[in-house]
Amino acid sequence: MRVLLLGSGGYIGRRVADRLLLxxxxxVTVLGRRDAADIRFDLAAGSPGALARFLDAVAPQVVINCAGATYxxxxxxxxxNSLAVATVCEAIRRSREPARLVHIGSAAEYGPVPVGTPIPESTEPRPIGPYGVSKLAGTELVLASGLDAAVLRVFDVVGPGTPAASLFGRLAEGLRRALEQQENLVRMPDLSAFRDFVDVRDVARAVRAAAVSAATGVINIGSGHAVRAREAADLLVRVSGFDGPLVEEVRPVALPVQAAGETPARSMANLTPPHPAGEPVPWRQADVRTARERLGWRAHTPLEESLGDIWLETACRV
Structure with missing residues (x-):
């Protein structure tokens, strides 16, 4: 099967490329802005007509779109997240043999939901902030395109290669500095929110499963379990060997579990909230029945392993 991969330089895209190339x-043909791509093309600036000509030359049976921006x-x-998706959809429509499209969406498209319940794909999206809105616009463009297309609405991705600006990327770096400089604490943002953490390697498996399936529409990709961000942060701290306190800036939220409070102290690392732009969503847990039934997929990697691999990368960084 011929596959055209878009966005192989990103966090998810790199792991998808690794999985597909095996x-x-x-x-697999890679299209992107970087020199390593087989075809150099900027989705946000290029025209649908130009992209359609590349599609005709490669003649892919599946296009996988991992391109996009988080920050x-x-x-x-x-x-x-929106204009580039419109370019992709229009280019596929114009190509001589329109390919199947697998597009990476985001759980941020859902926005706030009732606390304590899994989120099915039928949930009405109500995103907060430019990131969620732009991702939802991309999803809607794919769904309205008339193409043979699936949107994988990915929940909170963790694991090796995590971006430096992400919660765990910055936490790991803060812990490394604290250990090197013998500091006795690390200050955290409010970590009372619950998130559905899924390993990036499991996401790559889901993309591959979607590429070779006939499934269409929106499909949630997550672990199916909600974990408080504080608990996940504590796992990373234990893996690192740091024995000082994590001082959390607690803000009131409607959660089933009261967030732990610590005494404020001097900041060691200004860390970001669990999602870009401080998304004020207290609860997120995927209903993953569709992924199991239509893709034969489920998450396998334990959160401890995902966080351990993040720490291993950070600790070995020169």
Whole structure:
């Protein structure tokens, strides 16, 4: 099967590329802005017609779109997460043999939901902030395109290669500095929110499963379990060997479990909230029945392993 992969330079895209290149049944071509790509093309700036010509040359049976932006100005997010998706959809429609499309969406598209219940794909999206809105616009473009398409609405991704600006990327770096400089604490943001953490390698497996399936529409990709961000942070601290306190800036939220409070102290690391732009969503847990039934997929990697691999990368960084 011929596959065209978009966005292989990103966090998820790199792992998807690794997974696809190991599959002897797939012939993978990479399109992107970086020199390492087989085809150099900027989705946010290029025209659908130009992209359609590349599609005709490669003749992929499946296009996998991992391209997008998680951080940046509203303009940057709209260009990367909405305009670029419109370009991809239009290019596929114009190509001689329209390919199947597998697009990476985000759980941020859902926005606030009732605390304590899994989120099914039928939930009405109500995103908060430019990131969630721009991702939802991309999803809606795919669903309205008339293409043979699936949108994988990915929940909170963790594991090796995590971005430096993410919660665990910055926490791991803060812990490393604290150990090196013999500091006795690390200050955290409010970590009372619950999140559904899924390993990036499991996400890559889900993408591969979607590529070779006939499933269409929105499909949640998550672990199916909600974990308080504080508990996940404590796991990373234990893996690191840091024995000082994590001082959390607690803000009141409606949660089933009272957030632990610590005494404020001097900051060792200014860490970001569990999601870009401080998304004020107290609860997120995927209903993953659709992924199991239609893709034969479920998450396998324990959260402890995902966080341990983040720490291993950080501790070995020169």
């Amino acid at each position: 599959d002897r049944d797939l012939q 940046g100005t509203p303009r940057t997010l709209v260009r990367a």
